[in-house]
Amino acid sequence: MSDTHPPTDPAPLRSAPRWWSRPASSPDGTAAPDHRVPGPREGAEAAPDADATAAGPLDDVALDEPPAPRYDPWSTAPLHVPDAGPARPGIRMRQLVAVAVGCALLAGGVGAWLGVLAERRSSTRLELPQAGVEPKGRAPGSVAGIAATALPGVVTLHVAGGAGNGTGTGFVLDGQGHILTNNHVVADAQRITVTFSTGESVNADVVGRDGGYDLAVVKVDGVRGLKPLALGNSENVKVGDPVVAIGAPFDLSNTVTAGIISATGRPITAGGDKGDGSDVSYVDALQTDAPINPGNSGGPLLDGLARVIGINSAIRGADQGQNDKDPARQSGSIGLGFAIPVNQAKRVAEEIIRTGHATHPVIGVTLDMQYTGDGARVGDKGAEGKPAVPPGSPAARAGIKSGDVIVKVDGQRVHGGDELIIKVRAHRPGDPLGLTVLRDGKERALELVLGSANSG
Incomplete structure (x- = not known):
């Protein structure tokens, strides 16, 4: 029994879109050969493609890939795939523009990434010019050299008494632990703590004091390695000589300031709070513009060879204000500091150490x-x-x-x-x-x- 086959003529192919069809004629003007697959009835007019009609012309539709050709599955004729033919100029221009834009974006992205990478690398490797490590030593006559010499012999005094707590300064006189300071620092003291530049703190006792000179001597026991300061001669001091002051202004220990001798033989009085004049100090003082503040009292005033030429004792505050809102006195330095000449202080200290009074x-x-x-x-x-x-x-x-x-x-x-x-x-x-x-x-x-x- 023979197989029954459907008619050999396949159904007519749908018309290919114009962008996929060849030109209607050959370059020489003759008709281009028809490569369509024959329909079921040769010469019969094919029915229009409803989908193609509805979609309209595809001249301006850009597709990534050409559509697959349609064929009749019952046909034995070889399938012929139409040639795409030359590309249209509009499509190629759009493709070139798209490629150019893509390349530009890619180049911009790569450039930006390289810029960020370069910036990061340059930031991490940034090095500003800087001086190299230098020797720590300083000339003996410089402020730093004077301070380095004197600081080990300067102490801070913390005093607790009936009038409250206070801070002052002193300096080591000898290896036995005698320390010179101001009388007003330790007056009425009930407990005195001496702190050295190393941070070591010990208790101290009053040896003697003199309100008329505003000087006092205290003593510490059991402290090794004391560094007494060298004493100068206040008779050698001249106006304009450079000086260095060391103290604990507002409890800031080991504070170093510098200035000059502004005047010598400056008569000043200080104290007198008791009302009977018994605590008034009379000083033929050295005047300096080296900043001296509360807490500097009793500290050394040093010459250019780190020798003590005076004991910082008083400052001149600003004048009284013009109205009730102004403070009566400026509490900080205004460049008018006064020191007891060391010649006078030396004599008084020696007498106090020997006899307990001057x-x-x-x-x-x-x-x-x-x-x-x-x-x-x-x-x-x-x-x-x-x-x-x-x-x-x-x-x-x-x-x-x-x-x-x-x-x-x-x-x-x-x-x-x-x-x-x-x-x-x-x-x-x-x-x-x-x-x-x-x-x-x-x-x-x-x-x-x-x-x-x-x-x-």
């Missing part, structure tokens, strides 16, 4: 501290009805009388009672002293030898 040189008179004229006037009477010029006193032996006005000391003019005391205390008991007095409108030159009075 002596004061005196001329043996009672001064009229209410006198407002120029000079220091000798009073009419002394304390408790005693004579203003006691018999046998140095002043009496020199011929000074009540009512005399002392206008010069060793040829230097004095302008008041405080200044006369300061000039006298710049000397030692037993020193000769020349005075110029004004009596009955005439000046007289007198000589005397200073007496001694205990500070206690």
Whole structure:
């Protein structure tokens, strides 16, 4: 039994889109051969393709791949795939533009990535110019050299007392543990702690103190490796000499400041808080512009060879404000610091270490501290009805009388009672002293030898 086959003529193929069909004629003008697969009835008109009709022309539709040719599965004729033919100019231009844009984007992305990578590498490898490591030593006469020499011998004092806690400075005098500081730092102290530049802290005891010179000596025990500071000579100090101050301003230990000597022989008084004048200090001071603040008191003022030439004791604050909102005094440095000359401090410290107290040189008179004229006037009477010029006193032996006005000391003019005391205390008991007095409108030159009075 023979197989029954359907008709051999396949159904007509759908018309290929125009972008896939060949040109209608050959380049020589003749008709192009028809390569379509024959339909079921040769010459019969094929039915229109509904899908193609509905979709409309595909001239402007861009596809990534050409559609597969349609064929009749019952046909035995060989399948012929139409040639794509030459590409249309519009499509090629769009392709070129797309390729160019892609290349540009790719190049931009690669460039950006390389830029970021280069920036990261340059940032991690950035090195600014810098000086190399240098020797740590400094010239002995430089501020750093002076500080390095002196700091091991400077101490910070923390004082607890009835009036509260306070901070001051001192420096080592000898290997036995004696430390010099200001009287007002340790006055009324109940407990004193001394801290060295190494950070070691020990307790200290008061050896003796003198309110008139604002000096005191404390002592520590059991401390090894003490570094006493060298003492200079305040008589050698000249205005303009460079100086270095070391202290603990506002409890900032081991603070170093520098400046110059602004003046010498500057008469100052400090203290007097008790009201009876017993705690007033009279100092023929060295003036410096090296910054000195609360807490520097008792610290050393050093010359260019790291030798002590003064003991920092007082500062001058700003004047009282013009209204109630202004502070009465500026508490910090305004460049007016005052130090006790080391020659005076050395004598007082030696006496305190030997005897526990110091002596004061005196001329043996009672001064009229209410006198407002120029000079220091000798009073009419002394304390408790005693004579203003006691018999046998140095002043009496020199011929000074009540009512005399002392206008010069060793040829230097004095302008008041405080200044006369300061000039006298710049000397030692037993020193000769020349005075110029004004009596009955005439000046007289007198000589005397200073007496001694205990500070206690």
